[in-house]
Structures are given as structure tokens and as C-alpha cells.
Amino acid sequence: MVRRIRRRQVLGGIAGAGVAGLAGCTGGDGGGSGRTIKMGLLMGVTGGLSNLGPPIRNAAQLVPQQVNDADTDFEVDVQFEDTATAASQGVSGGNALVNAGYPMICGALSSEVSLQVANQVAIPNGITMCSPASTAPDFTTLEDNDYFFRTPPTDALQGQVLARIASERQGHSSAATLYLNNAYGNGLSAGFVDSFENEFGGTVTASVSYSEGQNSYSSQLSEALSDDPDVLLVVGYPGSGVTIFRDYYNDYSADRDILVSDGLQSGDLPANVGRSMDNVTGTAPLGEGPGVEFFTEQYQQVYDADPSGKPFTRQSYDAAAVLVLANAAAGENAGAAVRDNMRTVAQGDGQEVTPGNLVEGIEMAANGDAVNYQGVSGPVAFDEAGDLAAATYEYFEFTDSGVETVETITP
Incomplete structure (x- = not known):
């Protein structure tokens, strides 16, 4: 059966231990009239990314919740695995998702973890990965048989x-x-x-x-x-x-x-260090798509927190959304079919889909209609390497209240 993850369940599960599973059971497939879409979440919410990881996971979880709460015949079955920001545990988690029949993985976060999961799990098993936070240049030249995508820039x-x-x-x-x-x-x-x-x-x-x-x-x-x-x-x-x-x-x-x-880019860093850190500034990918307001409202409603200034949350929602749309267009829970539709649903001349009408977009994609996803972080147009074709960066500084943007920079 399929486990529907409702808003209150999400709040309870995420407030609990970081390694607690948002696990779903196996669901069946169907046609454009509705079916179960299976997506694995593989992210580090403990270890080196214990501060940054949970909000990123929360952002991705909004997508299946949005579908499962809607009046639609589609459902998204989710299983979460914590990588603990360690490659070995990431590989174990990835294998757990493969063995449970998940054809696609939203994650991982750390580039080192994603690289090992891609090489040892996703590529050999024909599983499509889309990372919301792995930014290392190595992925551009990875011999991945086109199974690895990412929503942040290199x-x-x-x-x-x-x-x-x-x-x-x-x-x-x-x-x-x-x-x-x-x-x-x-x-x-x-x-x-x-x-x-x-x-x-x-x-x-x-x-x-x-x-x-x-x-x-x-x-x-x-x-x-x-x-x-x-x-x-x-x-x-x-x-x-x-x-x-x-x-x-x-x-x-x-x-x-x-x-x-x-x-x-952690607003808690100065307090944890015990200094104001006025001499420290930095950069992070920043997108500004048509779904920012909707995403922010949904995140605040579900988690009672503001996602602004939390790195990779926007990219995380987009990674999950594109995977679900690609799966809907594919019409089956098969990694190769999802892979072959990742670019189809995110670029081109199709009907614009944003986070606000994502469920409608899933139904259109499943019916064979052309769609063009415009995300929270902006256009999600993948080049031949699975990288973003364009990017904008935030130049930020640390303040007593957290992190503030100084300016935006486009390379």
C-alpha cells in the first residue's frame, strides 16, 4: 500500500530524530489517469551537514506532501535515508532505496557522498539522481550515462x-x-x-x-x-x-x-563560534524563480520557520519537483524512463509549470502534454552534462541576526 504523508505527520517526523524514515510502502503503477510515483530522499541531516541538511530535506519533502494532500489520483511514495554526511553510509542508504524499488533519488547533498552514490549505486543500477546541493566540478565530466543531474550550479x-x-x-x-x-x-x-x-x-x-x-x-x-x-x-x-x-x-x-x-552559510555560525565574524563574507547559489513566494509560504506553514537564507532549500524543492514531473511524464517507475524525461519537463516550449500549479503539471505531463517547469530557484534547464545552463550567486555577510545578502552576482 501507499503511505500518504500528511502535513501533521511531516511535522512530527521531521521534528524527531534525523535518521527517522519518512518511509513509504511499495505502490503500483498506472497510466495518465493516476498512479503512484516512487521517490527516494537521500540526504545528510546528521554529521558535517547536521546544521544545513534538515532544512534542505524539509524543502524536498514539501513536494510529495503537496501531491498527497491534493485532490488528484496521483500519489508520491517516499522513503528517506540519512547519509550522515558520510560516503559509506550514503552508499548504504542508496542501496536500501534501490532494494526497495525506488527508481529515482533526490540527493545526496555532500559532493563526496553524491559522487560515491552515483558511481557505486545509481549508475550501475540505472537510477536517476538529482542533487540539490552537490556543486563539485567533478560531476560535469562524470561518466554517468546521463543518470546524474543537479539543481545548483557547478x-x-x-x-x-x-x-x-x-x-x-x-x-x-x-x-x-x-x-x-x-x-x-x-x-x-x-x-x-x-x-x-x-x-x-x-x-x-x-x-x-x-x-x-x-x-x-x-x-x-x-x-x-x-x-x-x-x-x-x-x-x-x-x-x-x-x-x-x-x-x-x-x-x-x-x-x-x-x-x-x-x-x-549558516546563520548560527557566529553564535557557535562565539564571535561576531564581521570580517567574514561568502557566496552561495541564489535563484529567484516564479515559485519563491509560494514556496516560502508553504515552508512557513508546514515547518513554522522561514527558509530565507537557508542554502539549497530552493534547489531542493526544485530537484524533487523535476524528478516527480519526469516520472509522471515517463509513465512508469523506471530509472531510465525518468532520466529520459528530466530535460523534457524542465525546458522547451511547453505549458509553464511552477510550484503553485505543480499538481496540475504532473497531470499534464502524465497525459503527454508538454510542460516547462520554472522553479523556486529559477529556470531548471539542464545542459548535456546535467548541469544548470545559467546561475546567479548571493554575496552574503554574517550579522548578529544571522546572514544577510550584500548583492547578487551573475558570472
Whole structure:
């Protein structure tokens, strides 16, 4: 049978333990007149992304809830697996979804986790993945047989934006990077270094990697700052970011400009560090599509929280919405059929579908009508690599009340 997930059930389930499943049972297929669409959610709500992951998962969950609460013959059957922001657990969760018969996965979040799940689970089993937060450049050249898509832009673009800010906005000629040693950190640091040196004529004095979960990062900070660069770029997640910034402020000046990536866009970071962090700014993908108002209202109604300023929540709703639309157009719970309809429902000359009329869009797609999804984060047009064709970034700063946007930047 199908488990309908109602609004109150969602609130109760998400308020509970992070690894609690929003699991559905197996449902049957049908034609355009209505059937059960099966979608797995694979996201890190514990571990290094315990601060950022839950709102992203909540945003994706709005899509099946929206369908299941509507007056329609379609239902979305969901099973959630927590990756704990670890590749091994992500692979285990991905296999659990495959074994339960889910043809498509919304997730994962961490680029390293998504990369391993794609290579070890999705690609060999013919499962379509759409990540709302994996931004590493590695996915652009991944030999994925077209099974991997993502709704945020590649970090190759974010590295350029950060380099432009460091050089043109802040006026710096030297920089160092301190980055998490995984696909996300390596790719973003490399993109920044390449752009800062080759496009803006700057000098990168050091690029230092680190691992998550260490008690201190003083030695890595000392190595990165040994030549006294004008600006320091820190790439990582809040779990290790708190320790990094505590160590920094204990030993170094709060006057130095520090840039951070989207993974550290947490309004709770200054309070957890115990400093105002006035010298820290950063970038994150920012979309502004026709569904922003609807999405914000729905999120606030269900979770009694404002999604504004929470990274990748908009992209998460869009990833889930496109998967469900593609599945509806495919007419079956089959990974290859979903894959072949991902671009069909998100670009072209079809009837515009937004979050506000998503259920109607699902019915149209199932009936063979051409649809063009315009999401919360903007147009979701995938190029041949499964990347977004265009992107906009938010340049943000930390304040006493959280995170505020300084300006928006289009590469």
C-alpha cells in the first residue's frame, strides 16, 4: 500500500530524530489517469551537514506532501535515508532505496557522498539522481550515462565569483585557501586558485587541505597564513567550520578578510563560534524563480520557520519537483524512463509549470502534454552534462541576526 504523508505527520517526523524514515510502502503503477510515483530522499541531516541538511530535506519533502494532500489520483511514495554526511553510509542508504524499488533519488547533498552514490549505486543500477546541493566540478565530466543531474550550479562558477570578489571588490592581490579534503573542497579551492591567478593576476600563497572532525586546526591555519595573505578562503561545512574559526580568532587578527563558500552559510555560525565574524563574507547559489513566494509560504506553514537564507532549500524543492514531473511524464517507475524525461519537463516550449500549479503539471505531463517547469530557484534547464545552463550567486555577510545578502552576482 501507499503511505500518504500528511502535513501533521511531516511535522512530527521531521521534528524527531534525523535518521527517522519518512518511509513509504511499495505502490503500483498506472497510466495518465493516476498512479503512484516512487521517490527516494537521500540526504545528510546528521554529521558535517547536521546544521544545513534538515532544512534542505524539509524543502524536498514539501513536494510529495503537496501531491498527497491534493485532490488528484496521483500519489508520491517516499522513503528517506540519512547519509550522515558520510560516503559509506550514503552508499548504504542508496542501496536500501534501490532494494526497495525506488527508481529515482533526490540527493545526496555532500559532493563526496553524491559522487560515491552515483558511481557505486545509481549508475550501475540505472537510477536517476538529482542533487540539490552537490556543486563539485567533478560531476560535469562524470561518466554517468546521463543518470546524474543537479539543481545548483557547478563550483567552477563559484570559484570564479569568489576570485572576483577577492580581487575586484576587496582589492586583494594575495590569497590562501583552507579547504575540506573531499570532492567539494578540492574542486572549489582549485577553481578559486585558477581564477584568482589567471583571470585576476593575483598570487595564491598556500592551499591547505584539512579533514573533518579534528579537535584543532591551528596547524593548518598556521600553514595557510604563513606568508600573511591578504585574504583567506575557507571551504567546508559548519561541523568543522566552528572549530576552524574558533582557532583563527584565538591566534589571528579579526581585521583580515575571510571568504567562505556556500557550505558555511549558516546563520548560527557566529553564535557557535562565539564571535561576531564581521570580517567574514561568502557566496552561495541564489535563484529567484516564479515559485519563491509560494514556496516560502508553504515552508512557513508546514515547518513554522522561514527558509530565507537557508542554502539549497530552493534547489531542493526544485530537484524533487523535476524528478516527480519526469516520472509522471515517463509513465512508469523506471530509472531510465525518468532520466529520459528530466530535460523534457524542465525546458522547451511547453505549458509553464511552477510550484503553485505543480499538481496540475504532473497531470499534464502524465497525459503527454508538454510542460516547462520554472522553479523556486529559477529556470531548471539542464545542459548535456546535467548541469544548470545559467546561475546567479548571493554575496552574503554574517550579522548578529544571522546572514544577510550584500548583492547578487551573475558570472
